[in-house]
Amino acid sequence: MDWKEKIISDVKKTKEASLLLSKVSTEDKNLFLNKLIEKIEKNRERIIKENEKDVEECLRRDYSNAFIDRLKIDNKRIDKMIKSIKDVIVLPDPVGKKIWEIERPNGLKIEKIRVPIGVIGIIYESRPDVTIEASILCIKSGNSVILRGGKESKRTNLILVDIMKSALKDAHLPVDSVNIITTGGRRAVRYILKLYQYIDLIIPRGGESLIKAVVENSYIPVIKHYAGVCHTYVDKYANLEMAWTVVLNAKVQRPATCNAIETLLVHKDIASEFLPKMAELFKKYGVEMRGCRETRKIINDIKEATEDDWYTEYLDLIISIKIVNSVEEAIEHINKYGTHHSDAIITENKENADKFLKEVDSAAVYHNASTRFTDGGEFGLGGEIGISTDKIHARGPMGLEELTSYKYIIHGNGQIRE
Amino acid sequence: MDWKEKIISDVKKTKEASLLLSKVSTEDKNLFLNKLIEKIEKNRERIIKENEKDVEECLRRDYSNAFIDRLKIDNKRIDKMIKSIKDVIVLPDPVGKKIWEIERPNGLKIEKIRVPIGVIGIIYESRPDVTIEASILCIKSGNSVILRGGKESKRTNLILVDIMKSALKDAHLPVDSVNIITTGGRRAVRYILKLYQYIDLIIPRGGESLIKAVVENSYIPVIKHYAGVCHTYVDKYANLEMAWTVVLNAKVQRPATCNAIETLLVHKDIASEFLPKMAELFKKYGVEMRGCRETRKIINDIKEATEDDWYTEYLDLIISIKIVNSVEEAIEHINKYGTHHSDAIITENKENADKFLKEVDSAAVYHNASTRFTDGGEFGLGGEIGISTDKIHARGPMGLEELTSYKYIIHGNGQIRE
Numbered sequence: 016m017d018w019k020e021k022i023i024s025d026v027k028k029t030k031e032a033s034l035l036l037s038k039v040s041t042e043d044k045n046l047f048l049n050k051l052i053e054k055i056e057k058n059r060e061r062i063i064k065e066n067e068k069d070v071e072e073c074l075r076r077d078y079s080n081a082f083i084d085r086l087k088i089d090n091k092r093i094d095k096m097i098k099s100i101k102d103v104i105v106l107p108d109p110v111g112k113k114i115w116e117i118e119r120p121n122g123l124k125i126e127k128i129r130v131p132i133g134v135i136g137i138i139y140e141s142r143p144d145v146t147i148e149a150s151i152l153c154i155k156s157g158n159s160v161i162l163r164g165g166k167e168s169k170r171t172n173l174i175l176v177d178i179m180k181s182a183l184k185d186a187h188l189p190v191d192s193v194n195i196i197t198t199g200g201r202r203a204v205r206y207i208l209k210l211y212q213y214i215d216l217i218i219p220r221g222g223e224s225l226i227k228a229v230v231e232n233s234y235i236p237v238i239k240h241y242a243g244v245c246h247t248y249v250d251k252y253a254n255l256e257m258a259w260t261v262v263l264n265a266k267v268q269r270p271a272t273c274n275a276i277e278t279l280l281v282h283k284d285i286a287s288e289f290l291p292k293m294a295e296l297f298k299k300y301g302v303e304m305r306g307c308r309e310t311r312k313i314i315n316d317i318k319e320a321t322e323d324d325w326y327t328e329y330l331d332l333i334i335s336i337k338i339v340n341s342v343e344e345a346i347e348h349i350n351k352y353g354t355h356h357s358d359a360i361i362t363e364n365k366e367n368a369d370k371f372l373k374e375v376d377s378a379a380v381y382h383n384a385s386t387r388f389t390d391g392g393e394f395g396l397g398g399e400i401g402i403s404t405d406k407i408h409a410r411g412p413m414g415l416e417e418l419t420s421y422k423y424i425i426h427g428n429g430q431i432r433e
Numbered sequence: 434m435d436w437k438e439k440i441i442s443d444v445k446k447t448k449e450a451s452l453l454l455s456k457v458s459t460e461d462k463n464l465f466l467n468k469l470i471e472k473i474e475k476n477r478e479r480i481i482k483e484n485e486k487d488v489e490e491c492l493r494r495d496y497s498n499a500f501i502d503r504l505k506i507d508n509k510r511i512d513k514m515i516k517s518i519k520d521v522i523v524l525p526d527p528v529g530k531k532i533w534e535i536e537r538p539n540g541l542k543i544e545k546i547r548v549p550i551g552v553i554g555i556i557y558e559s560r561p562d563v564t565i566e567a568s569i570l571c572i573k574s575g576n577s578v579i580l581r582g583g584k585e586s587k588r589t590n591l592i593l594v595d596i597m598k599s600a601l602k603d604a605h606l607p608v609d610s611v612n613i614i615t616t617g618g619r620r621a622v623r624y625i626l627k628l629y630q631y632i633d634l635i636i637p638r639g640g641e642s643l644i645k646a647v648v649e650n651s652y653i654p655v656i657k658h659y660a661g662v663c664h665t666y667v668d669k670y671a672n673l674e675m676a677w678t679v680v681l682n683a684k685v686q687r688p689a690t691c692n693a694i695e696t697l698l699v700h701k702d703i704a705s706e707f708l709p710k711m712a713e714l715f716k717k718y719g720v721e722m723r724g725c726r727e728t729r730k731i732i733n734d735i736k737e738a739t740e741d742d743w744y745t746e747y748l749d750l751i752i753s754i755k756i757v758n759s760v761e762e763a764i765e766h767i768n769k770y771g772t773h774h775s776d777a778i779i780t781e782n783k784e785n786a787d788k789f790l791k792e793v794d795s796a797a798v799y800h801n802a803s804t805r806f807t808d809g810g811e812f813g814l815g816g817e818i819g820i821s822t823d824k825i826h827a828r829g830p831m832g833l834e835e836l837t838s839y840k841y842i843i844h845g846n847g848q849i850r851e
Contacts, residue, residue, distance in 0.1 A: 119813060261848075376548075382842075382845065383848075385848060410840065420828050425797060428675075429679060430679075
């Protein structure tokens with residue numbers, strides 16, 4: 016069997032499993048999740064040992080520390096995996112939920128019911144925590160999974176999939192509910208992305224270049240979780256005390272997350288009052304500032320922000336600052352340079368707030384709060400597979416409901432169309 | 434300006450218009466629709482005259498009658514266009530509708546609100562009725578439209594777009610809410626499909642080869658309205674009187690539609706009682722039958738159905754017939770050969786009905802009714818831009834709600850994340 020035949024065979028089996036999995040009860044899916052916790056607990060040493068082999072090879076090949084940090088599985092990471100499985104067990108199962116119903120004048124009873132999507136392909140980098148976290152969300156929502164992780168995490172992924180299959184078996188669910196493709200190199204990814212007869216949705220998890228490559232090669236629908244170039248706009252009518260606290264939180268509380276802000280926009284009329292203390296706070300927390308010309312008249316000792324800065328997701332303790340003439344200019348800047356992720360206005364003026372919330376074209380728009388709240392858990396939606404920056408199917412936190420489709424079920428008593 | 438610059442310029446203007454259009458009130462959108470009716474009424478002659486030039490050119494080039502029939506606009510077709518605009522005026526506007534809300538323990542108030550998608554690209558064949566019908570659904574749901582119709586309908590499309598722009602202007606809506614691209618040949622379509630910075634969704638309208646070409650070339654999300662290979666399964670426990678009526682309706686009432694059936698599946702235990710009268714009815718209505726080996730033992734004088742037949746959407750008075758051993762075999766056949774569109778079971782047995790409705794993986798599944806009801810109007814959803822055979826974003830009839838996305842609006846009073 017060459018690599019193409021192997022992929023087709025795996026993908027077909029996964030499709031067949033999805034038809035069975037779509038019928039499985041919530042109890043049986045939770046049984047699988049409980050078995051999975053047991054088995055991960057029992058296999059901690061084996062997992063860490065296989066992971067060490069992956070890590071050693073990357074060390075030999077001089078991969079960056081950041082890369083190795085994402086690859087490495089220690090007992091703390093395993094604790095986190097187990098925690099994420101427990102979180103998914105308590106989430107309500109969306110499958111079978113009635114979304115809408117109607118009885119028509121001709122007596123037809125129509126129901127719209129949530130159903131699994133089918134087979135979901137996850138294309139990701141060498142982050143083995145994704146192997147577990149993505150798979151359990153897919154399976155809890157009745158979907159089977161085709162995984163394609165970074166080659167550097169191959170050994171770790173294989174043992175994790177092995178453990179999942181063993182938990183599936185113990186719970187009497189189809190073992191092909193999860194499969195991983197490790198053969199074929201980059202051309203394998205391109206090949207997988209053409210198999211729309213068997214795979215219903217692709218979710219790439221990783222940096223912009225990975226997502227772009229997936230979008231440009233896929234015949235299968237893709238939901239993108241692009242970068243978060245998020246903004247906070249401090250309006251002329253802001254409560255400045257609130258603004259200092261909220262802006263600082265949005266930047267420094269966890270700068271490497273997608274919902275942290277990268278750009279601060281400040282209304283010109285309050286800039287000279289607001290910015291000096293803001294700059295002091297940023298300095299205290301080690302934040303590098305880059306400003307527009309007007310900003311640099313107020314905060315003297317900072318670099319100039321270039322056109323590129325406005326487009327950049329630093330994911331780090333860096334912020335770009337721009338002074339604007341109006342709420343309209345702030346909105347225009349955000350819609351032009353942002354990634355339609357999360358943006359906030361700080362103001363006591365209802366009209367400006369409403370304008371901002373309506374016209375900023377982003378998944379989450381905030382009035383007087385930190386953008387850091389864009390998260391399935393914080394929204395009360397439970398775990399998420401990512402934050403969609405798309406507008407099709409899922410926008411913002413993508414949880415179990417967003418991992419489903421629906422079907423119309425129609426009951427009649429012999430109705431025909433005239 | 435070369436053709437690429439022209440396309441970019443048009444698409445950018447359409448994107449800018451979409452930001453304005455997203456804020457427009459329902460009244461103003463309906464004003465546009467009313468103005469459009471007036472203007473179409475006033476320009477009947479001009480439309481028909483331009484269309485005649487398109488038709489004449491196709492006649493000279495020996496296009497098929499069916500092709501010319503779809504291209505041709507007469508007064509009756511214009512009446513139908515006006516009727517479709519009137520239907521859209523009375524549809525409720527989904528934009529701004531609250532889908533969900535929650536107040537979090539930290540006091541954040543989160544609302545999930547329907548918003549337009551943005552710019553929708555319609556790629557279609559030489560059917561000028563689509564020019565109007567697709568555009569008005571997009572605009573009523575707050576989206577601007579990029580049209581790319583078949584080259585044979587260029588003159589007709591240009592005048593229709595001209596009339597829409599004039600109605601937009603009269604209603605004080607941005608005239609770039611609709612634009613049509615007529616330059617650049619086939620490579621223009623491929624070029625449009627890469628412009629994901631400006632276009633948010635592509636809906637191809639046409640045959641399988643057009644849809645396939647769009648899917649294989651697009652970097653933009655695509656929602657497909659593929660063929661309908663629909664089935665009716667007559668179960669062992671069917672009320673045969675009902676089965677004869679419903680099956681006949683599903684096949685002959687309008688055979689050229691996607692929700693008409695192409696294949697009849699019959700349980701072996703009732704085949705010899707059911708099929709002879711069914712065959713009589715089919716003959717009476719001029720339906721050509723093609724059967725499996727077992728079917729041909731009961732209906733002697735018909736052709737054998739080949740493997741290809743099970744996959745074929747005839748869109749014509751032809752039906753393939755297969756005898757199956759069980760409801761399970763019927764489900765398996767449908768999931769394998771069908772297009773996941775509309776499928777029905779005729780039975781008085783609740784268990785078999787439930788099994789069928791749950792396990793057939795189609796957008797609409799029927800118990801004791803004709804598949805011909807899969808239609809936005811018949812479902813009480815209003816007009817539709819098509820029947821989606823996808824599972825992502827929209828499945829089944831795709832109306833105004835399915836032409837929207839959503840955003841989360843969050844109101845706080847200074848909340849920060851700890």
